[in-house]
Amino acid sequence: MNDLNQMSLEELKKLRRDVEKAIETYKDREKIAALAEVESLAREKGFSLAELLKSGGKKSRSGLPPKFVNPADPSQTWTGRGRRPKWIEAALAEGKSLGDLAIAQ
Structure with a gap:
């Protein structure tokens, strides 16, 4: 590790910028690493990540039969x-x- 007391002002400022950038991008780097880990596990199990995400999606809320209709506009x-x-x-x-x-049943 560098001895901070031996660094010039410019070197210290550059180091501070580098540290701030590393802090700002930390979560992004962690997400990328986690995604790579999950993709690897999916491949080991014989799936692609896309296949797993598609099959586990939300179920559609549509499909409920209508109970009421507008008499002026049946659509x-x-x-x-x-x-x-x-x-x-x-x-x-x-x-x-x-x-x-109400729609007649």
Whole structure:
């Protein structure tokens, strides 16, 4: 290791810049190392990392059947989950009930 007392001011400033840069990039270097480790383990098990990430993804929330339909525009439907669409709010404000907007089962 360098004796800091023997270094010139310019050498000390350069050393400080190098240390600051190493600190700033530390997490990036750790991520790269972790990714390489995970890819290596996946290869050992006979998979690619992409295969593993695809198969473990989130399941789609879509696919719920709609429960309500806009009588003025049948292309607008609502499953009954989440925020009420504006057309539902407008129909309720007009005095209609959710039952009036329900899709016949």
